[in-house]
Amino acid sequence: MAYDESVDLEQFRAETREWLEKNCPPSMRTPMKDDEVVWGGKRETFKNPDSKIWLERMAEKGWTAPQWPKKYGGGGLNPAQARVLQQEMSRIKARQPLFSFGLWMFGPALLEFGNEEQKMRFIPDIVHGRTRWCQGYSEPGAGSDLADLQTRCEDKGDHYLINGQKVWTSYADKADWIFCLVRTDTSVKHEGISFILFDMESPGVEARPIKLISGESPFCETFFNDVKVPKDQLVGEVNGGWQIAKRLLQFERSSISAGGFGGTGGSGILGPEEYAKQHIGTDSDGCLLDGDLRARITDHKMYAKAFSLTVQRQAEQAKAGQAVSHTASILKYGAAKMNQDRHELLIEALGTEGLGWEGEGFDPAAKKVTRQWLRSKGNSIEGGTSEINLNVISKRVLGLKDHK
Amino acid sequence: MTFLLTEDQEMLRETAMTFAREELPITHLRTLRNKGANGVDPETRQKLAELGFFGVIIPDEPGGEHFGLVGLGQILEAQGRTLAATPVMQTALIAASALQLGGSPAQQAEWLPKIAGGETTFALAMDESAHFNPLGVATEAERNGQGYTLNGMKRYVPDAHHADMLIVVARTFGEAGDRHGLSLFLVPADAKGVSIQALNTVDSHGAAHVTLEDVMVPEGALIGAADQGADVLEPVLDRAAIGQAAEMLGSAQAAFEMTLEYLQSRKQFGQLIGSFQGLQHRAAKMFTELEMTRSCVAAALSAVDEGKDNVAELASIAKARASDLVHLVSNECVQMHGGIGMTDEADPGLYMKRARVQEAMYGSASWHRDRYARLNGY
Numbered sequence: 001m002a003y004d005e006s007v008d009l010e011q012f013r014a015e016t017r018e019w020l021e022k023n024c025p026p027s028m029r030t031p032m033k034d035d036e037v038v039w040g041g042k043r044e045t046f047k048n049p050d051s052k053i054w055l056e057r058m059a060e061k062g063w064t065a066p067q068w069p070k071k072y073g074g075g076g077l078n079p080a081q082a083r084v085l086q087q088e089m090s091r092i093k094a095r096q097p098l099f100s101f102g103l104w105m106f107g108p109a110l111l112e113f114g115n116e117e118q119k120m121r122f123i124p125d126i127v128h129g130r131t132r133w134c135q136g137y138s139e140p141g142a143g144s145d146l147a148d149l150q151t152r153c154e155d156k157g158d159h160y161l162i163n164g165q166k167v168w169t170s171y172a173d174k175a176d177w178i179f180c181l182v183r184t185d186t187s188v189k190h191e192g193i194s195f196i197l198f199d200m201e202s203p204g205v206e207a208r209p210i211k212l213i214s215g216e217s218p219f220c221e222t223f224f225n226d227v228k229v230p231k232d233q234l235v236g237e238v239n240g241g242w243q244i245a246k247r248l249l250q251f252e253r254s255s256i257s258a259g260g261f262g263g264t265g266g267s268g269i270l271g272p273e274e275y276a277k278q279h280i281g282t283d284s285d286g287c288l289l290d291g292d293l294r295a296r297i298t299d300h301k302m303y304a305k306a307f308s309l310t311v312q313r314q315a316e317q318a319k320a321g322q323a324v325s326h327t328a329s330i331l332k333y334g335a336a337k338m339n340q341d342r343h344e345l346l347i348e349a350l351g352t353e354g355l356g357w358e359g360e361g362f363d364p365a366a367k368k369v370t371r372q373w374l375r376s377k378g379n380s381i382e383g384g385t386s387e388i389n390l391n392v393i394s395k396r397v398l399g400l401k402d403h404k
Numbered sequence: 405m406t407f408l409l410t411e412d413q414e415m416l417r418e419t420a421m422t423f424a425r426e427e428l429p430i431t432h433l434r435t436l437r438n439k440g441a442n443g444v445d446p447e448t449r450q451k452l453a454e455l456g457f458f459g460v461i462i463p464d465e466p467g468g469e470h471f472g473l474v475g476l477g478q479i480l481e482a483q484g485r486t487l488a489a490t491p492v493m494q495t496a497l498i499a500a501s502a503l504q505l506g507g508s509p510a511q512q513a514e515w516l517p518k519i520a521g522g523e524t525t526f527a528l529a530m531d532e533s534a535h536f537n538p539l540g541v542a543t544e545a546e547r548n549g550q551g552y553t554l555n556g557m558k559r560y561v562p563d564a565h566h567a568d569m570l571i572v573v574a575r576t577f578g579e580a581g582d583r584h585g586l587s588l589f590l591v592p593a594d595a596k597g598v599s600i601q602a603l604n605t606v607d608s609h610g611a612a613h614v615t616l617e618d619v620m621v622p623e624g625a626l627i628g629a630a631d632q633g634a635d636v637l638e639p640v641l642d643r644a645a646i647g648q649a650a651e652m653l654g655s656a657q658a659a660f661e662m663t664l665e666y667l668q669s670r671k672q673f674g675q676l677i678g679s680f681q682g683l684q685h686r687a688a689k690m691f692t693e694l695e696m697t698r699s700c701v702a703a704a705l706s707a708v709d710e711g712k713d714n715v716a717e718l719a720s721i722a723k724a725r726a727s728d729l730v731h732l733v734s735n736e737c738v739q740m741h742g743g744i745g746m747t748d749e750a751d752p753g754l755y756m757k758r759a760r761v762q763e764a765m766y767g768s769a770s771w772h773r774d775r776y777a778r779l780n781g782y
Contacts, residue, residue, distance in 0.1 A: 273781075273782040276782065277782055285778075286782070287777065287778065287782065288777070288782050294782065295770065295773050295777075298724075298777045299724075301776070302700075302720075302724055302725055302773070303696070303725075306697065306699060306700050306721065307696060309696075309699035309700055309702075309703045310696050310699040312407065313407040313698075313699045313702065313703075316406065317407065317408070320408055327695075330691070330692050330695055333688075333692060334692060334696065387685070390688040391684065391685075391688075393688035393691060393692065394684035394685065395684075397688075398664060398684075398687055398688065398691060400664075400667060400668065400676075400679065400684050400687065401676055401678060401679050403675060404675055404679065
């Protein structure tokens with residue numbers, strides 16, 4: 001990536017600070033509200049009008065994707081500058097202007113594997129939040145064994161024809177386009193998979209939301225019935241999709257672990273120790289009366305701190321050019337455990353206050369905890385189950401062999 | 405805070421790792437044990453002095469380039485790998501820290517060069533019961549005309565069976581449980597009234613019960629202000645906990661590597677046992693814990709050198725997590741070795757025995773979880 005190394009970092013910091021002061025609307029410096037998260041795309045409604053202004057200004061500078069090349073609309077910043085931007089945004093508590101699978105997962109993969117024409121066509125719309133992408137990976141018969149996917153993609157001369165079904169497609173009902181794994185050769189497994197892109201408005205595409213135990217529907221079943229796809233929308237080589245798929249999963253796992261499954265809904269929710277103090281009480285020293293719960297809360301808080309220190313350590317080592325091997329799997333595993341433990345502790349500390357579902361009579365934050373607790377159960381399943389991540393660690397990191 | 409070593413610290417780490425591997429392999433501990441040395445090893449002490457390992461946190465001393473606690477942590481981690489018994493923790497870390505944090509200019513001028521040169525070794529005589537409890541000290545220090553008279557009994561004091569000097573925690577005011585009223589004293593191990601009962605310990609490092617009976621020390625033996633000893637003792641114990649965590653990290657890492665090697669060589673049912681998923685996932689979880697604990701230890705070491713205000717919190721995180729880690733890994737090391745792991749001939753047992761001592765020193769995991777919760781207001 002080309003950048004001007006002579007640009008003085010401190011000067012960059014001063015300019016960035018000044019620009020943010022001038023351009024970040026005051027309401028975008030308040031904690032994110034659940035219903036004000038901007039995912040972009042054609043159907044984005046921008047509940048808070050400031051969020052539209054904020055996104056447009058940031059996207060204009062390429063700062064929604066600070067390190068992507070300028071020629072595709074990115075910020076063209078080097079890692080040090082990107083860190084400064086991050087620090088300056090944190091300093092004024094600026095919200096992330098855009099949440100996007102395009103930014104976190106698909107864009108990085110397309111920059112690596114796409115051809116020039118594809119990059120020019122798709123990347124700028126990701127940077128500006130004009131296209132919302134969804135991920136067509138899992139199928140009813142291909143979960144942990146993802147490479148067993150069966151969605152067919154046939155070469156019809158001047159186009160491809162796609163038939164099959166995906167499941168757990170996050171926000172497929174809200175997305176504009178899909179990046180999708182399809183089978184282009186049925187005689188082999190991994191070597192018969194291709195990576196293809198298409199418009200969710202194409203005839204033959206249908207997305208049906210799935211209602212989860214949390215009562216919410218972030219995922220869909222997605223059906224493809226004779227969907228015609230132009231040939232220039234296949235990324236990389238025909239039958240070469242598995243490499244791209246795996247790389248993209250690394251981006252997915254890193255983005256999950258960097259965010260620690262924190263998601264967007266932390267607002268108003270206290271730590272488990274605070275709820276325990278409220279609902280269980282403390283002794284004259286201020287120590288929680290339930291010593292067993294107190295120790296488990298502490299164990300969790302220490303785990304969380306160890307997790308964030310590990311994210312920092314690996315970022316520093318990567319920056320210094322030291323090899324960091326397959327840490328994404330370690331962090332994905334840790335992030336899932338951490339978030340699930342946290343929510344179990346929250347529910348335990350809240351007691352019956354954490355067992356409300358809807359309506360009056362419960363603290364609204366506690367009701368949010370209840371839903372998030374149920375949602376967190378998916379953390380060890382989505383993006384590679386914890387068991388698959390442990391397989392990856394034992395085989396790729398520790399070098400343990402497969403069973404003969 | 406940084407997780408990266410400076411070039412000098414990197415070289416120190418390399419030297420310490422090589423020294424542990426070549427001069428202090430685990431067979432060295434076995435040899436010492438078999439001849440009943442009880443962790444007493446003057447030759448090693450001499451070599452450590454020549455390498456300058458006693459002076460790494462003492463600036464401006466010969467051989468005392470300032471490597472900081474981060475540097476000393478590398479040495480302790482290297483020693484932990486081979487379970488080496490050395491005076492580094494008690495002397496180079498605890499005594500040097502106590503004198504730097506609380507010592508008078510005269511005390512520093514007298515003792516720091518002797519520590520750095522490896523001429524004098526120390527032992528911190530604090531606990532009086534079977535559990536770590538700094539405020540529980542009841543040993544009396546009574547003012548007399550020229551100084552103080554000490555009376556009391558200290559239990560399981562590491563290195564006290566071969567140290568030249570003791571740092572005795574005693575009470576000049578109040579009663580057991582009070583923070584106010586503690587004082588620290590420099591006491592020669594051969595002073596009149598000091599009796600040392602050497603202990604044979606499970607880890608073969610040895611330790612000693614120390615009895616103080618009308619031990620007279622001069623005014624100048626007091627480190628820091630009378631009654632205010634906790635102000636010196638607490639940061640010293642935080643550093644000791646962090647150093648102990650670094651040592652445990654080394655032990656856990658080595659026990660893990662030994663286990664991994666066994667998984668990759670032992671066959672049953674015609675398969676390498678490391679190909680069984682039941683063992684693979686346990687190995688992967690241990691690795692995850694190791695990596696996460698490594699981050700905590702590195703952060704805690706560097707927080708001390710940078711004078712951060714969250715050292716106590718990071719010390720508790722590092723010690724609690726390293727204790728749980730070494731407990732888990734040492735148990736799994738024995739279990740995954742199967743029957744051979746139960747034999748005296750194999751090393752897993754040595755790691756498990758040492759682990760329990762490491763876990764108990766400077767606050768167990770439970771002690772540190774309790775303290776962390778108090779620091780965070782619950």
